[in-house]
Amino acid sequence: MFPFCFEWAWDMAHAIFFGGLWYAVGILGAGMTYVVIKSAYDTMNDSGDSHHH
Amino acid sequence: MKQENKKEHKFGMVIDLDKCTGCGSCMVSCMAENNVPFKEDESNKKDSITWMRVYKLTNGKDFPETEVVYMPRPCQHCSGKGGHGHSPCVSVCPATATDYGKDTGIVSQIYTRCFGCRYCMGACPYHARYFNWWDPKWPEGMENYLSPNVSPRMRGVVEKCSFCYHRYQLAREKAYLEEREEIEEMEYQTACTTACPAGAIVFGDLNNPEHEVTKIVKPDDHPDPRNPDVVGKSRNPKVFRLLERLGTNTKVYYLSEREWVRKAGDNYTEGEWETIKNHHGKTQISHG
């Protein structure tokens, strides 16, 4: 799973499998981080009526 | 320092089915040697553990033509399609709890790594892999008789025959102390081999032409021209492997003079056997 795991090898199979996997996980993580930060920002910049749109 | 892995072995066995009497010594010695647990009630064989299992085969004919053969079946230590080590069970294990030792040709099973998904059992057509449905329960005092060289298993993990690998470990340890590079053929023999009263099992290094097993089997390193996945086919027309056509490339060979026994080792569509059975005899002649 990580380069310091016993089974890890720097080979094609690991590159493809974990490349794809960490890419997907990265997108999910980045997307959620962005959404949470943006929502926090939006909440702080709310004028009284904006959350009833 | 790299000498350690310099020489590749390929341990395997050949079992002479014409010599096997079905006495079951191999099964018993295996269980004792490898701390194999047993149940109080062993009547249901489908969830009990026998690394070495003796099957009874008959030719299906009525008396007086009835013939019976007993077929001991340890783990076949498949080297996989093309002999590259991708045996059916090793490639499917999600947690790398089993691997193919390229230095010995032995398929390992690490009990403390296995988490019991049983995918390997599904993948093995020989039913050579067994699951610990229960925690082992030893009769009072028997724990003292367990072998310290084989680790005991816990419930929920898969186990199987290891070709008594611990005996190889111990033989090598002795060789190290005596500062020898190699071990002798007789220094590493499996428990079933040494226990067989009929001498039906011959064990050794298939890569070593001096070893008895190699002399009997005469493995052909070239791929089978009919199926490139199959390597190590025996050039002895009396020798066969179980389900050889699937390309599992087992290292357990069987020997029989009887044609019906050899035929029972694999599956053949109608009429196919007639064209295949003499295949090796022919190639041998053409090779000179």
Place this chain on the structure above:
Amino acid sequence: MSAIENKSENRSTENAGEGVSEDTRDDKGLGLGVIFFLVAFVVCFLSGTFLFPKLLYSKKEQPFNFDHALHTSEAGDCEACHYYREDGTYSGNPKLASCLDCHSEEPLGETEDEAIFVEEYVVKGKEIPWLVYSRQPDCVFFSHAAHTIKAKMDCVECHGHIGESTVSRPYEENRLTGYSRDIWGKNIFGIKKNSWDRMKMDDCAECHKERTGHQGYCFQCHK
């Protein structure tokens, strides 16, 4: 995260009550959240670093103190007591019989430990229940011969300078696994400075890879 939630909850109750929001209130909520987060982080960090290892490992004392330094000066090197048997296997900790090669019911020294040794074990003929720091799990096969004879490694490489020690430190047992702490190592983060700091499979593999070019197949070290 908690800061944000605090703040938004704060805000919604206000809105429900008054329908207006005040930025100053919002900032206060945020500040509290940040403090809460930091405090929680420090608490978790400290307890994880200092308290957790104490909870995880139980300390056990050896039956009595053993002075390695004294013994090596009197009896010779490691192999004097930790020797190979004829079949290549390694004897490990010596049995009482080996001790009796030199010791007898007459104490050889005046220490309290010598007295315990004689009274409790020599006189009673009982084996000493040493707690072995480097005891590996059941599933491990380790050949000393392969390492010290074939690969010509020094004992110190894995065992450290135990031969020069004068006191037996307490044996620390992992409460979950029952294994010795020497396997995982003293450092809770698993960082090692010396080759003998840890005895994990990773450490075996690291050395094997370096010296043999391959970290080894499972059965090389498992049984």
Place this chain on the structure above:
Amino acid sequence: MDSALIPEGVKRTSFPKFFLGMAVVGAVVLWGLIAVVLIWWKGLNQTNMNDYYGFALWIWADLAVIAVGGGAFFTGLLKYIFKVDELKNIINFAVIIGVICYSSALFILAIDVGQPLRSWFIFWHANVHSMLTEVAFCLSCYFAVLVIEFIPNVLENRQLNKVSFFHHLAHNMHGVMAVFAATGAFLSFFHQGSLGGVAGVMYGRPFAFREGLLIWPWTFFLFTWSAAAFGPCFTLLVTKITEAVTGKKLVSDKTVHLLAKISGWMITTYIIAKIIDTIYWATVTVPASGFTFSHFFSNNAFYGYWILFAEIVLCGVVPGLLLIYKPTRENSNLRLLAIILGVIGVCLNRWVMVLQVMAVPVMSFDTWALYIPSWQEVATTILPVAYGIMFIALAYRYLPVFPQEKELNYPAQPVVEGE
């Protein structure tokens, strides 16, 4: 009693009646949980699995719920990537069904392994060559995606949405949902496929083994395709059941017809591929290993040609054709028949690819092995169904799941569109 939580402008049954219903289903859940505790406590000897049946009822249930849960990824793919906007009316529900199916699948896996506490080995010590590793990774990641897709719907609950941050979070999550849906589709493609690969790579088992493309056996692609094809059938079936229970129309005919049509074409193309695969397997792969096709369907008490016919023709070709032909698709009874057959079909396929694989003897002197699950296995398999019913009931009661509910049931009231 709980009226403050119920979405605005819709009617729900009285709380006592709801509670009573939940209690009945809850009893079934409890029965399942008792079995789970037994299995965790005493071990897998509580099942009727054995060394011939390493994979049994649970793995089938696992594969089946994931297959029928495929409606979530496929509907999401169509809605967010291919912009089939009509599907917005059913996407929430498809996601909820997906969450139920995938959480059930993970739960079943957690009881199915011999050493549950070591389950993390599959991640930490991953063998990248194993199809099961791919399943584990993609399954858990895709479950995360489903949860992410479900969160906005939860946050739209009347009370939660009053919290400003949650309101914004739901809004912003909708904004980037296409990215999540695309990632979900990618993960889904691989795990549906690798579940097919689980059987397809077992070259020691001629009944399961398939040749394929590079490292992927044909079953890899067939499983993905069938999940996309039959998943929407299950979505429609559950919608139909929910409508029958609530006595309301929840999704417009237009949406239903569209999804049924897409499903129909997917089923038809899938079943053509499946037939080609079966013929190739029967005539080339099987004889090459020395077997005859009939070997797999005879000499035993259960598995006959009927199962092949049922899977491919009755529950494959028939629903496919019923759903692509407009008059039958728009006939509610025939459509219901088709989606029921479709769901049975995909479940049968998974059954065959797990249970029949184990049952067939491979060595010439071996025998067929049949098995009957123990009550513990049955209870734990029914548990997810009961849990799903509770989940849907709660979601339907407290969350604005069906955007068309008001418009379809209370036409007099002015319609206020949400996001």
